[in-house]
Amino acid sequence: MKYGLSLPNGGVCGDARVLADLGCLAEEAGWDGVFVEDYIVHQSDGAVPTCDPWIALAAMAVGTNRVRLGTSVTPLNRRRPWKVAREAVALDQLSNGRFILGVGSGDGGEAGFSRVNEVRDAKERAKILDEALDVIVGLWSGEPFSYDGQYFQVREMTFLPTPVQQPRIPILVGGGWPLKGPSLRAARYDGCCLYKHHAAGEWSDWTPDEVRALKAFIESHRREEERAKPYEIKLGGRSRSDDWEQDRALMRSLAEAGVTWWVEYVPAGELDVMRESVRRGPMRIE
Secondary structure, eight states, X not given: OEEEEEEOSBGGGGSHHHHHHHHHXXXXXXXXXXXXXXXXXXXXXXTSOBOOHHHHXXXXXXXXXXXXXXXXXXXXXXXXXXXXXXXXXXXXXXXXXXXXEEEEOOOTTSHHHHTTTOOOOHHHHHHXXXXXXXXXXXXXXXXXXXXXXXXXXXXXXXXXXXOSSSSOOOEEXXXXXXXXHHXXXXXXXXXXXXXXXXXXXXXXXXXXXXHHHHHHHHHHHSOGGGTTSOOEEEEEXXXXXXXXXXXXXXXXXXXXHTOOEEEEEOOSOOHHHHHHHHHTOOOOOO
16 A cells, blocks of 8 residues: 655645645655645635646656655546646656646535635536546547537647657546546546545545555446556545544454555645654554
8 A cells, every 4th residue: 555645735834835845845754645635725715825736746756766746636527638738747857747637527515616706616617527528538648639529629639749658647536435427537537536425524545445445446437448557546545543443443444455555635724743743654554
C-alpha cells in the first residue's frame, strides 16, 4: 500500500508557497503522494484565502524528485478540458511522470459553483464530466482528434507533446459509492477515490467487506483488455486519530481487501502544527 497526504488549498494553505513547502517536506518525511484539493473559492466560505492548486503543484514538482503529485479532485465540469489536458501534461513533464489527475463532478452547493453561475444540476454536471474526460484522453493520444459532444466540440487537433506517462496520465475518479454513475465512471479509468455516500455531514471509514464489494464491482465493469492492468483504489481522506494502532489495524485490513492508497488529511490550521503532521510521516503497516 502507498501512503498519501491530502492538503487543503484554503486557509493558511491559501498561499501557494505554503503548499509548495509542505509538499517538499512530505517527500523528505517519506510520503508516497501529495494530493491537493481543487477549489476556486474554498468550500468553507468565500472569505477564506484560497490558492490555485495547479500552481502549487507545479512548485512542488520542481522542488521534489520522488513523491507522486495530484489533485483530489478537479471538478472537470467547470473547466475547459483542453486547458486541463495542457496543464496536466505540463505538470507531468515538470515532475518527470509523477502527476495523477483526480477528477469528479464537484459539489454544486459550494461557492465555486453557486456564486458564479456554474451548472449545479447533478445529472448535467455528470454529463459534462464524461464529455470532458473523453476530450482529455483523446487529446493526450497525440493523434489527430475530433469530438462532437453536447457540451464540447473539437475540430481536428493534434495535441503535442504527449504525456511522459504512457499510455496516459493516470486518472482517478471521485464520487459517492455505491452511486451508480460515479462507480461506473471509475471502472472506465485507472483508479478511484470514492467516498461512502452518506447524508450531508456524516462520515464513516470503509470496512474490508465494503472494499471487496467495490473491487468486485469495478472488476466486473472494467473492459476485458483493461483487466490485466493495475487498478488503484485510493481511500482514507480523514485526519489521523489519536489511536495510531487502531488506525494501522484498519489500514492493514483495507490493504488486504484491495486498497492501494491510504490518504491522510491534514486540515488547515496553525502552520507549525501542519508541518509537524507532515514531518511525522505516514503510519506504515509493514
